[in-house]
Amino acid sequence: MEEALLAWFERAGRDLPWRRTRDPYAILVSEVMLQQTQVSRVVPRYLEWLERWPDVHALAAAPTAEMIRAWQGLGYNRRAVNLHRAAQHVAAHGWPDDLTELPGVGPYTAAAVANFAFGRDVLPVDVNIGRVLDRTGVRFSPAAAQALFDLGATVCLARIPRCGECPLAGDCPSRGRTYEPQRKQGPFEGSFRQRRAALLRLVAKEPQPVTDPEAVASLLADGLVVVEDDRVTLPA
Secondary structure: OOHHHHHHHHOOOOOOOHHHHHHHHHHHHHHHHHHHOOHHHHHHHHHHHHHHHHOOOHHHOOOOHHHHHHHHHOOHHHHHHHHHHHHHOOOOOOOOHHHOOOOOHHHHHHHHHHHHHHOOOOOOOOOOHHHHHHOOOOOOOOOHHHHHHHHHHHOOOOOOOOHHOOOOOHHHOOOOOOOOOOOOOOOOOOOOOHHHHHHHHHHHHEEOOOOOOHHHHHHHOOOOEEEEEOEEEEOO
């Protein structure tokens, strides 16, 4: 199955900019941006980010406020603060052997950076790869990671898999079966997340009065804002 998968990937794999580098910083940026954000939205923002902060030392030295402003529109803004803190850790101490020591880096992101940047023999398993592994019952090697990403994202879909286009369909025990997707987060419209995001957008432009104490407290806890003289502003 892996041979068939890799042959398919050679023909149909997506040309994504983070696949052209082994730089752990660039790969970490891509992985953090891709958490719960679509690839099509990430690509231009990833390129802009690396043009502005091309290496870990440049990001580590950047003012927090500038970085938060640059993140606007990608969602889940706490990821930006964690990425900044991770860059500061690496700039000061180097890349740790255990990448989960970096702020905001969990087991999946650590495995992805370990594989794609450092060539370690570990398979990063996200939702898409996990679905392919579950449906096929096959243990793929770490060399198949990027191919598994693309298969899960474009062919082996959650609700309506495109089995007729799948290079593994001939030997797949789950061919033709449909699955309910994993439960997703509630709607953004009208949510507390929307209130937080709206407030942060305003603060990114200019300091704001404390009109929504609950949202301010949540943003404070994530390190995204500070309050000075009853005005909410970005960290210095």
